[in-house]
Amino acid sequence: MLSFFSSDVFRTVVGALNTGFLQTLRLFAVTLAGAIPLGLLISFGSMSRWAPLGFLCAEGQHPVLRAIWGFRPVSALCRLLVWVIRGTPLMLQLIIIFFIPGMILDSGSPWPGGESGRFLAAAIAFILNYACYFSEIYRGGIQSVPLGQQEAGLVLGMTRSQIFFKVTLLQMVKRIIPPMSNEIITLVKDTSIARIISLQEVIWAGYAFMKGSHGYSGLWWPLLFTGIYYLIFNGALTLFFGWVERRLDYFR
Amino acid sequence: MPILDVHNIEKHFGATRVLDDISFSLEAGQALAIIGSSGSGKTTLLRCLNFLEKPNGGTIAVRDKVIFDAADPATQRPADIREKRLHFGLVFQNFNLFPQYTALQNVTLSLHLRDKEDAAGRRAGKDRHKAAIDQRGLELLAQMGLSDRAGHYPHQLSGGQQQRVAIARALALQPDVLCFDEPTSALDPELTGEVLKVIRGLAQQHTTMIIVTHEMAFARDVADQVIFMDGGVIVEQGPAQQVIEHPAQERTRQFLSRYAEN
Numbered sequence: 001m002l003s004f005f006s007s008d009v010f011r012t013v014v015g016a017l018n019t020g021f022l023q024t025l026r027l028f029a030v031t032l033a034g035a036i037p038l039g040l041l042i043s044f045g046s047m048s049r050w051a052p053l054g055f056l057c058a059e060g061q062h063p064v065l066r067a068i069w070g071f072r073p074v075s076a077l078c079r080l081l082v083w084v085i086r087g088t089p090l091m092l093q094l095i096i097i098f099f100i101p102g103m104i105l106d107s108g109s110p111w112p113g114g115e116s117g118r119f120l121a122a123a124i125a126f127i128l129n130y131a132c133y134f135s136e137i138y139r140g141g142i143q144s145v146p147l148g149q150q151e152a153g154l155v156l157g158m159t160r161s162q163i164f165f166k167v168t169l170l171q172m173v174k175r176i177i178p179p180m181s182n183e184i185i186t187l188v189k190d191t192s193i194a195r196i197i198s199l200q201e202v203i204w205a206g207y208a209f210m211k212g213s214h215g216y217s218g219l220w221w222p223l224l225f226t227g228i229y230y231l232i233f234n235g236a237l238t239l240f241f242g243w244v245e246r247r248l249d250y251f252r
Numbered sequence: 253m254p255i256l257d258v259h260n261i262e263k264h265f266g267a268t269r270v271l272d273d274i275s276f277s278l279e280a281g282q283a284l285a286i287i288g289s290s291g292s293g294k295t296t297l298l299r300c301l302n303f304l305e306k307p308n309g310g311t312i313a314v315r316d317k318v319i320f321d322a323a324d325p326a327t328q329r330p331a332d333i334r335e336k337r338l339h340f341g342l343v344f345q346n347f348n349l350f351p352q353y354t355a356l357q358n359v360t361l362s363l364h365l366r367d368k369e370d371a372a373g374r375r376a377g378k379d380r381h382k383a384a385i386d387q388r389g390l391e392l393l394a395q396m397g398l399s400d401r402a403g404h405y406p407h408q409l410s411g412g413q414q415q416r417v418a419i420a421r422a423l424a425l426q427p428d429v430l431c432f433d434e435p436t437s438a439l440d441p442e443l444t445g446e447v448l449k450v451i452r453g454l455a456q457q458h459t460t461m462i463i464v465t466h467e468m469a470f471a472r473d474v475a476d477q478v479i480f481m482d483g484g485v486i487v488e489q490g491p492a493q494q495v496i497e498h499p500a501q502e503r504t505r506q507f508l509s510r511y512a513e514n
């Protein structure tokens with residue numbers, strides 16, 4: 001048994017899986033770095049009250065007219081985006097983003113060739129997808145902070161931004177940590193969907209040993225072995241989020 | 253010279269008129285109690301004074317200076333409202349303390365933020381300022397009988413203690429007029445006493461106050477003036493003793509008799 005762990009084949013497989021998992025982590029990190037702020041933008045957008053024709057609203061108007069004049073384009077657009085993205089599979093979005101531009105553009109596919117092009121397309125699809133999920137979590141978090149908190153800040157002469165950063169933000173963060181940690185752990189596993197465009201992440205690397213890679217073929221255990229990478233990484237994330245939750249336990 | 257002059261305040265939400273022709277004035281150092289049944293517009297009036305709602309008509313003057321005139325947009329510039337709010341303090345029915353801050357931090361947050369804005373230009377003496385602000389916060393908490401609770405978070409305090417922290421927080425900015433919106437309505441009966449006692453103490457120190465309350469005996473004993481509101485209008489106003497014990501209006505009498513029964 002011990003000799004297996006020091007065999008050439010084991011070392012080769014682990015090396016290949018490490019390389020694959022590095023790509024997994026890269027996609028994970030880039031997605032988070034993009035989706036966390038983009039999600040905030042989308043959540044503000046969907047809460048936007050901007051109604052360019054709002055001045056035409058009047059008391060006692062027919063409800064249909066009121067709805068037309070009160071139309072909020074930014075909010076409507078953001079909600080439409082969230083509905084479409086959350087209502088369709090990430091795999092389909094990835095396929096569309098990666099393949100469709102090349103089919104309809106005269107200049108051919110806009111993505112660079114090889115792994116870097118696949119990574120770029122995957123990153124864009126993942127960021128967009130996760131930003132939409134995050135935006136709904138943020139929106140719930142922001143709206144769950146009682147209005148009285150804002151009013152208390154206003155009465156004390158605080159500015160809107162002082163209220164956001166000094167009063168609302170931490171309460172919102174505390175409330176969104178549990179749903180965010182769920183989404184983020186799902187993201188770790190979802191990165192494997194990028195295999196559909198042959199991104200060379202860890203599952204791709206494990207599967208390769210079945211078909212033939214590094215001079216080996218018909219090996220089934222490397223694929224099972226990839227599960228250990230996910231387990232360890234998600235275990236670490238779970239510990240991390242548990243720590244953050246405990247850090248915010250001092251208030252209710 | 254009255255410290256506060258409210259003239260013909262009017263407020264509607266859509267088609268419903270919630271405040272109509274509200275006028276009163278308040279002398280410095282006096283306490284005004286506002287009584288009235290549910291939905292009569294008491295909260296809305298306090299919210300108008302604190303610029304949380306914008307009246308549709310009327311004027312508000314502090315120390316003879318008009319700070320709001322519904323007919324004059326120059327008095328309604330959003331940029332000035334923040335400063336104008338500081339004439340008033342507001343203690344909410346449900347406290348609205350900031351849960352992530354200790355009792356002391358709740359009291360001093362606004363002072364620290366103001367100090368930071370002032371100090372943006374001149375950095376020197378900042379630590380001394382901070383210490384002085386915390387000292388002031390501790391004094392206010394002591395005045396509320398909460399010296400031993402300065403480091404507690406709101407969820408570690410009883411309702412009565414939370415409301416006293418909220419009062420200290422509102423006092424920190426030294427408003428000209430301190431408003432209370434039913435400060436004891438969210439409290440268990442055994443906790444109302446400690447909050448009323450603190451407000452009584454403020455009255456004895458001649459803090460200018462407007463107190464919306466359902467505690468009639470408290471209004472009679474602590475307030476100098478009483479206003480009875482019904483359906484968005486002032487039905488009766490006058491010296492506290494007189495309005496509560498010998499009301500002139502039939503509606504006031506009916507309202508008060510409901511309290512006499514139980």
Ligand SMILES: Nc1ncnc2c1ncn2[C@@H]1O[C@H](COP(=O)(O)OP(=O)(O)OP(=O)(O)O)[C@@H](O)[C@H]1O
Pocket residue numbers: 265268270288289290291292293294295296297
């Ligand atoms: N934002 C709002 N939109 C529409 N109507 C409102 C709004 N705020 C208050 N009202 C209405 O205005 C009226 C007066 O409300 P207000 O809260 O000022 O009464 P109140 O005297 O404080 O009552 P209570 O004793 O129950 O606190 C009520 O009929 C209420 O429904």
Ligand SMILES: [Mg+2]
Pocket residue numbers: 294295296433434
């Ligand atoms: Mg009220």
